[in-house]
Amino acid sequence: MFTGIVQGTAELVAIEEKPQFRTHTLRLPPERLAGLEPGASVAHNGCCLTATRIDGDRVSFDLMQETLRVTNLGLLKPGDRVNVERAARFGDEIGGHSMSGHILCMAPITRIIRSENNRQIWFRLPADYRRYLFTKGYIGIDGISLTIGEVDDGDFCVNLIPETLERTNLGFREEQELVNIEIDPQTQAIVDTVERVLAERTEGVGVS
Known part of the structure; x- marks a missing residue:
């Protein structure tokens, strides 16, 4: 779950293309990295993605074909910036409204x-x-x-x-x-x- 309160933007630094599949890597600021582990959810332009690899401040995420089709993540290129939000935790202030991270x-x-x-x-x-x-x-x-x-x-x-x-x-x-x-x-x-x-x-x- 996400609150819709974007925590900032992050730069897309690398894209690895595969058939009907893509891995993209963001450079996250230090305040967004605290406690982040593989398997954690991070919203990219509102789309919930799972962190698959963490290398310093570079965090990679996999995008399946449906995600590339339905969302604007398939239009990104290195150097673009995306809105990021870490998944909400129990006790966090809900300053926006409850969001699933599933783009329509x-x-x-x-x-x-x-x-x-x-x-x-x-x-x-x-x-x-x-x-x-x-x-x-x-x-x-x-x-x-x-x-x-x-x-x-x-x-x-x-x-x-x-x-x-x-x-x-x-x-x-x-x-x-x-x-x-x-x-x-x-x-x-x-x-x-x-x-x-x-x-x-x-x-x-x-x-x-």
């Missing part, structure tokens, strides 16, 4: 509105997931727990404070780039349940 889809950035002390970024969600969009609802963007500001059909925006821009890769994202999306699990469960119940009632009405 990617969404392109459609518009960036810059002002002196904050930034508004608009995204376009694929049609299959738009029913989960609600103004003031939670959403995970590249692993960051954020509140939806406005919804306009399949487009939605978030408003970012300087701290978020400084700590995460949303500070240097540009239009048309793809971000990882995780829908708030509670929102998803409620919407799916309501849709199922309404469908069952509708089917029942037609039974004679």
